[in-house]
Amino acid sequence: MKITVIGGSLRRESLNLKLLHHLVRAIGAQGPHVRTVTGDELRMAMVDPEQAPPPEAVALHALVSDAQGVVIVSPEYNAGIPPHLKNAIDWVSTMTPNPFRGMPVLVASASPGAFGGARCQVQWRATLANMGAFVHPLGVAVPQADHTLAADGTPQDPRTAGEVQKAVLAFLDFAARNAPRP
Numbered sequence: 001m002k003i004t005v006i007g008g009s010l011r012r013e014s015l016n017l018k019l020l021h022h023l024v025r026a027i028g029a030q031g032p033h034v035r036t037v038t039g040d041e042l043r044m045a046m047v048d049p050e051q052a053p054p055p056e057a058v059a060l061h062a063l064v065s066d067a068q069g070v071v072i073v074s075p076e077y078n079a080g081i082p083p084h085l086k087n088a089i090d091w092v093s094t095m096t097p098n099p100f101r102g103m104p105v106l107v108a109s110a111s112p113g114a115f116g117g118a119r120c121q122v123q124w125r126a127t128l129a130n131m132g133a134f135v136h137p138l139g140v141a142v143p144q145a146d147h148t149l150a151a152d153g154t155p156q157d158p159r160t161a162g163e164v165q166k167a168v169l170a171f172l173d174f175a176a177r178n179a180p181r182p
Contacts, residue, residue: 001032001176004063007073007085007108008038015110015145016117020073022153023108023140026168027071035063042088049094057091064092065099069175070133073108076120081127093131101132104175106167108140110149116141136174138167 005024008017017038028034037060044054053061064070072089075082093100107124109117118141128135140163142148148160155161 001068001172001179002035002066003027003032003069003071003172003175004035004037004067005071005073006037006042006060006088007071009075009082010039010042010084014075015112015142015149016073016075018149018151018153019108019110019140019142019145020153022149022155022164023071023073023168026165027172030168030172032069032172035067037063037088042084044084044088044091047087047090047094053091053095057088057095060088061092061095061099064103065097067099067103068179069104069106069171070100071106071108071171072124072128073110074117074120074124076109076111076115076117079119081120081123086127089127098131099180100128102178102180103133104136104171104178105133106136106139106171108142108167110142110145112144112146114143116143116145134174134178136167136171138170140164140167
């Protein structure tokens, strides 16, 4: 199974990038081949249907198309979706075929606040469902991540670690049962 993990903020010390690295390790430990798309790979010109997609969008489209599941690790900006990440996902969804149609997706987030990025997850769920994705009902929201996550992204408290592991295992089972068929 191939899982594509997309996200993090553009900041070097991003809490979401730390969480992304932990999720990559947790997913990889279960056997799937994991590919990541982060940072500068997500810097793209704004979507313009009259222009050809940028090379970064074409590459992301190929990775998503080849996956049996996608994990989006998203920061929350002003209780919403960050523009760089939304733009990258929008580019992919405008290409034919739309690889998000029928794709199992897990949404994850981390923030220093009390909600762990859960407010942006509501918007991601609506956006991804509109694209035809199968969004897993469990999400990963890590509140107070500036204290909860170690430098390598590993959750330091047993409850958060258990919730993250539970979501990873449930998502991998969901992806195996619902992955797009060639």
